[in-house]
Structures are given as C-alpha cells and as structure tokens.
Amino acid sequence: QSVLTQPPSVSAAPGQRVTISCSGSTSNIGNNYVSWYQQLPGTAPKLLIYDNNKRPSGIPDRFSGSKSGTTTTLDITGLQTGDEADYYCGTWDYSLTAMVFGGGTKLTVL
Amino acid sequence: QVHLVQSGVELRKPGASVKVSCKASGYTFSNYDISWVRRAPGQGLEWMGWIAPYNGNTNYAQKFQGRVTMTTDTSTSTAYMDLRSLTLDDTAVYYCARHEQRRWFDPWGQGTLVTVSS
Numbered sequence: 001q002s003v004l005t006q007p008p009s010v011s012a013a014p015g016q017r018v019t020i021s022c023s024g025s026t027s028n029i030g031n032n033y034v035s036w037y038q039q040l041p042g043t044a045p046k047l048l049i050y051d052n053n054k055r056p057s058g059i060p061d062r063f064s065g066s067k068s069g070t071t072t073t074l075d076i077t078g079l080q081t082g083d084e085a086d087y088y089c090g091t092w093d094y095s096l097t098a099m100v101f102g103g104g105t106k107l108t109v110l
Numbered sequence: 111q112v113h114l115v116q117s118g119v120e121l122r123k124p125g126a127s128v129k130v131s132c133k134a135s136g137y138t139f140s141n142y143d144i145s146w147v148r149r150a151p152g153q154g155l156e157w158m159g160w161i162a163p164y165n166g167n168t169n170y171a172q173k174f175q176g177r178v179t180m181t182t183d184t185s186t187s188t189a190y191m192d193l194r195s196l197t198l199d200d201t202a203v204y205y206c207a208r209h210e211q212r213r214w215f216d217p218w219g220q221g222t223l224v225t226v227s228s
Contacts, residue, residue, distance in 0.1 A: 002154065035214040037155070044205055045147075045155065047216035056216065088155050092212035098171050099145065099212070104154040 003028060004089055006102035012079055013110050020074045022089035022102045030070040032092040036063075039086045039104075048087075049074065081109050112136040114206050114219035121225050122196050130222045132189040132206030139187035140164045145209040146180065146191045147218075150202040160209050161189060196226045 004024045012018040024030065036049040047056055049065035052072065064075045072089055089102040117131040132144065145160040159170035161180040168180050179192040189206055204222045207215035 033213045037215070039149075039155075044218040044221050045207075045215070046218070047214055050210075050214040050216070086154075090155070090157075090215070096172070097169065099157040099160075099209075101147075101155040101157065 002103040003093060003096070003100040004091070004102035006087075006089060006105045008103070009106045009108065011108040011110055014079050014081060016079050017075065017077045018079060018107065020076075020087050020089075020105045020107070021071060022073070023071045024091065024093075024100075025070050027095040028070075028091050028093040028100055029067065029072055029089075031094070034065070034067055034072040034089055034091045036065055036072075036074045037088045037090065038083075039088065041085070045088065076107070079109050083107060084109050112208065112217055114208065114217055116204075116206060116219040116222045119223045119225075121227065124197055124226055124228055126196050126226075127192060127194040128196060128224050129190055129192045130204050130206075130224070132191070132219050134187045134189070134208070137208070139182075140184055143209040143211055144180075144182065144189040145207050145215055146178075146204060147207060147215070148202040148204045150199070153202075156202075158191070158204075160211075163189070193224075196224075198226050198228075200224065201226045 037045040039045040052067040053065045093100045143160045146158040163182040206219040
C-alpha cells in the first residue's frame with residue numbers, strides 16, 4: 001500500500017488529453033515539493049516534472065504539473081503512442097522521514 | 111552531460127549479500143546526494159535511502175534499516191549499495207539516482223537486475 005494514491009491505469013486516444021492524479025496528506029504532498037517520473041518499458045525512470053510544476057530542459061510542454069492542497073496532477077496533452085509508460089509521483093514525507101512514491105499509473109494510448 | 115552508470119546483473123541465493131555500484135560523471139559528485147530506488151516485478155518504485163557523498167551521512171528507509179549500507183568513494187565518484195540477508199522478495203531492478211534533497215531524482219542509472227533464487 002503506497003503512501004501516495006494514484007489510479008492504476010488511464011487510457012486515451014492519440015491526440016487527446018489525459019490527467020493523472022496523485023493524492024496524499026499534509027505530511028507529504030501538502031507541505032513538500034512534488035516530482036513526476038515517466039518509466040518507459042524496459043528503461044529507467046526519467047524526471048518529467050519537479051518542484052510541483054517545473055519541466056527539466058528537453059521535456060515537451062505537452063507535460064505539465066500542478067498541485068492543490070494534498071493532491072497533485074500530471075496533465076499530458078496531444079497524446080502520442082510513445083507516451084505509453086508508467087508514471088509515478090514522488091515527494092518527501094516528514095512523518096516517515098522518507099521519500100515516497102505513488103503506486104504508479106499505467107498509461108495506454110489506444 | 112550528467113551520467114550514472116551501474117554495475118551489471120547479479121544472481122544470488124537466499125541469505126547472501128549483493129553490492130551494486132553507481133559511477134557518476136558530468137557533475138561535482140559531492141554536491142548532490144545519491145538515492146537508491148528499486149522496482150520489484152509487478153510492483154512500483156520503492157525508495158531505499160540516500161547518502162550524502164560530502165560527509166557520508168545516510169538516511170535509510172525504515173524497511174531496510176539494519177540490512178542496507180550505502181557508501182561512496184569520492185575519489186572515483188562512485189556510490190555503492192550493499193544489501194544483506196537477501197530473500198526472494200529482494201528480486202528487483204535497483205536504480206541509483208542523483209537526488210536534490212527532498213525534492214527530485216535526476217538522472218537515474220540504467221538499473222541493475224538482482225535476482226535472488228535458490
């Protein structure tokens with residue numbers, strides 16, 4: 001059971017938009033920076049969003065992040081088949097004194 | 111360009127230990143922590159702990175305390191993760207990642223598959 005809750009799967013058609021939510025509590029998302037990671041099949045995770053809503057260089061602006069209270073959201077617009085991957089949110093939890101991840105969301109582009 | 115390169119595939123028997131290495135390049139090794147994260151088959155990402163190369167301070171996830179040791183060699187910009195008393199449940203891909211404290215992981219090593227099997 002993960003500390004952060006994500007939907008196990010989401011799906012949408014190419015060109016469409018999808019939203020992945022990640023909910024937590026005041027000990028983690030509510031008072032700390034959130035990051036998002038994309039893990040393509042057979043590869044290492046890659047940083048997509050950091051500090052709630054910032055994109056590293058090289059990440060397309062089709063990917064955006066936001067945070068409100070104890071929930072954070074990853075938005076992906078203009079879906080491509082190459083976006084099929086597992087997506088994870090992550091943050092610090094000061095009660096656990098540990099970094100924590102969501103359980104992951106598998107994105108299928110139909 | 112920042113890179114983390116990990117050691118190769120490992121096969122161990124239950125009860126044994128494994129030590130995985132992670133060599134960093136392209137940045138000042140002492141300026142960032144290194145975290146270790148694993149992903150077991152069919153499971154999600156699990157953070158194991160971090161080490162600060164600057165002073166060797168560590169923070170291990172409670173689940174692994176007493177069974178994991180993280181070290182660094184600043185002369186070679188290499189981090190190590192030693193996991194003892196392996197069980198079948200430790201079968202996973204182990205990743206190292208450069209870690210901006212309590213914020214983000216970037217980049218990640220390519221991963222090291224550790225298989226525990228009798």
